[in-house]
Amino acid sequence: LAKTTQPISMDSYEGQEVNITCSHNNIATNDYITWYQQFPSQGPRFIIQGYKTKVTNEVASLFIPADRKSSTLSLPRVSLSDTAVYYCLVGTYNFNKFYFGSGTKLNVKP
Amino acid sequence: ETGVTQTPRHLVMGMTNKKSLKCEQHLGHNAMYWYKQSAKKPLELMFVYSLEERVENNSVPSRFSPECPNSSHLFLHLHTLQPEDSALYLCASSQRPGNTIYFGEGSWLTVV
Numbered sequence: 001l002a003k004t005t006q007p008i009s010m011d012s013y014e015g016q017e018v019n020i021t022c023s024h025n026n027i028a029t030n031d032y033i034t035w036y037q038q039f040p041s042q043g044p045r046f047i048i049q050g051y052k053t054k055v056t057n058e059v060a061s062l063f064i065p066a067d068r069k070s071s072t073l074s075l076p077r078v079s080l081s082d083t084a085v086y087y088c089l090v091g092t093y094n095f096n097k098f099y100f101g102s103g104t105k106l107n108v109k110p
Numbered sequence: 111e112t113g114v115t116q117t118p119r120h121l122v123m124g125m126t127n128k129k130s131l132k133c134e135q136h137l138g139h140n141a142m143y144w145y146k147q148s149a150k151k152p153l154e155l156m157f158v159y160s161l162e163e164r165v166e167n168n169s170v171p172s173r174f175s176p177e178c179p180n181s182s183h184l185f186l187h188l189h190t191l192q193p194e195d196s197a198l199y200l201c202a203s204s205q206r207p208g209n210t211i212y213f214g215e216g217s218w219l220t221v222v
Binding site: 041042043044046049087100101102103 | 114145155198202213214216218
């Protein structure tokens with residue numbers, strides 16, 4: 001089971017680009033990388049998922065280097081409403097062990 | 111609205127009570143999950159059901175009893191809980207085990 005390591009917290013200002021990096025050194029060949037966002041008192045919300053290289057959607061981009069031992073979630077031009085905890089998960093596509101780490105608490109300041 | 115609905119949103123129960131948490135998903139998914147989130151702790155995976163069959167039970171105490179009568183509904187039956195069981199209980203579903211999971215809003219449980 002691939003363990004993930006993320007910074008505990010990050011601060012940013014409105015309008016800045018934020019990059020949150022996750023380490024997953026023992027990622028398996030079949031593992032996908034998924035990021036979730038969680039606001040207080042709510043369930044986590046899916047942001048983006050990828051396997052390799054770069055994935056972009058309307059919310060974020062996910063950069064995965066060739067060795068796949070890390071990944072970076074990029075949030076363009078953050079706003080105050082992006083203040084949340086961001087979780088990086090590594091899981092096998094064909095199995096069900098989605099384990100959440102401690103996540104990164106992003107604090108966006110005015 | 112995530113397509114996963116949990117009720118009740120808040121529950122206060124005594125240690126001798128028996129209560130149940132309910133989850134319903136409207137996404138046509140085949141896998142459902144229960145997670146527990148305590149204050150300042152990571153989410154803990156409790157149970158996983160695939161096509162109404164339990165495929166994962168992460169050493170959860172027997173005072174928590176899951177039930178999955180069909181692929182759209184999941185229950186968590188609670189009895190003789192302890193105060194340390196107070197937490198946010200999250201239900202989630204996915205197309206099948208391993209796919210992207212979608213969470214409900216959670217049920218806040220307080221054991222007194």
